[in-house]
Amino acid sequence: MIGLDVGSTAAKIVWIENGDIKYRITSTHNWKELVTGIDGDNIVSTGYFRNIVPHRASLTELTAAIYGARHYFPDAEVIVDIGGQDTKVVDVRNNNFVINDKCSAGTGAFLEFVANYFRIELHELGSMHAMAGRIPDINNTCGVFALSEMISQLVGGYSKEEVIAGMHYAFARRISYMIPEAQSIVLIGGTVKNEGLVTALKDVLKKEVLIPDEPQIINALGVLKYYS
């Protein structure tokens, strides 16, 4: 059996081979490549497109995140899944969850928007953050206005790297309002591969931040574990 997570920007499959977790990741529009030759009866799915792709059973990302995160952190209390189009916070202790899907400012889409503006690759945002000497304040909580604020900071003399670091802090503050009190939080989703954002989140949240080795496959792993 394989766990398939087809989200808004990436598709992932996970399977277990001799006790080891194996996976493949591709962009959403290529999801079919991941399941070529695999019978739908052997697929359990999650993610935004969970009910459209072939599957034997499906599960929402919110529940899959719990089962996937627990594989690495059995005592996970709060899980923050920063996805391409939304950010989800699951409070495992209280069976509660919140989703921000109304505004792009706290989602991967915003980072992509910023990377496009600076004509850099998404993965470069993290390394640029590391080069920042100062961190300008970016206060706007709306993605579009945050970008104009970033441009003003550039004009005002901050470097590209510094402005990107400031943007990561603005992003982290925005997400922090969704996160309940807890000893530690587990971060998952492709966006948390951005070290700059993680640094900002650690600084803003002032909590222990736990990140699995491959944070992007947690939901695919979770749906697999749920049905295994």
Added chain:
Amino acid sequence: MQNHKFILNIRMPVKKIGITALVPPELIFACDASPFDVNNVIPSSRKYPGNKLCAWTAIWKEMLVKRDINVDSLIVVAGGDCHNALVDGQKAAMSGIPTHFFFYPFDGDSGYMESQLHRLSEFLGGIKCPEKFKEIRELKKQGQIIDKKRCCGKLSSGEVFRILISFSDLAGDLTGFSRIISSLEETDIDLRNRIALIGVPPIYHDFHEVAHSLGLHIVFDELPYEFIRHGGTTIQEMAYDYCGYTFARPLEFRIDFLKKELKKRKVDGVIHYTQFACHHVLEDEIMREKLDYPMLTIQGDLPGNTPQQIKLRLEAFREVLDRL
């Protein structure tokens, strides 16, 4: 002569009275008028108003001002219910619709309520058909029966919701409404996750069906239940009874009532529907603190089908309940 006889036989058309929230429909019918709840057309209206806070009031205001809804006069429930309605109601009034503002007492003072009902009766031209009181009392008894049947899985949640919500104006036609109630067909539903839907009603026309298809069975609709719970056959009786309209009273009063209903109906979880830009949104944290049930809060804005984002939350909530 012939003509004269014809004129004598003609009955004045019944006045159509727009209402913006719960206004004792007994009194409107007894004053020989027909209530029309302006909210009931909104979920399937597909209207997207220009200048808005809450879409409910913005849409009915726009429809009234543009005369897409035609009423002879309007009763705006203001005090103790909704300030957006108070402002949008005044805009409708300024467009030339004779409007009366109706106030519930926050403290449950039945003397005050009685004076409000007398003023309303005067606005409507006085009681002319007192027999309507009893007729409506009988219909509300039927409402209670169908509500109970739904709670034991004998009637579908969506059908019962649509009838309960229509009790605000009884579809403006007591005979037709009675026929609709009796046409309900019993079924047998396996109520796996018994859900109480609290707050204002969802602005999506298919919400109950969507929830049902995702394994969440609504056995309690907070606001529509208020529509069948209150009544009376005289102004005094109504004054005493409608004082208990929970949405107009302090939160503790409403929460005490909710606790009893939720227990009685053995609910497994609560969905708190909130409307964008509605003051009831602020009540969410209190509801979460005081009601000891798994709770999902959702927020709607514009009317139409239940959106995908809400469906995801409902499905995830079902999974939460399955895990417990």
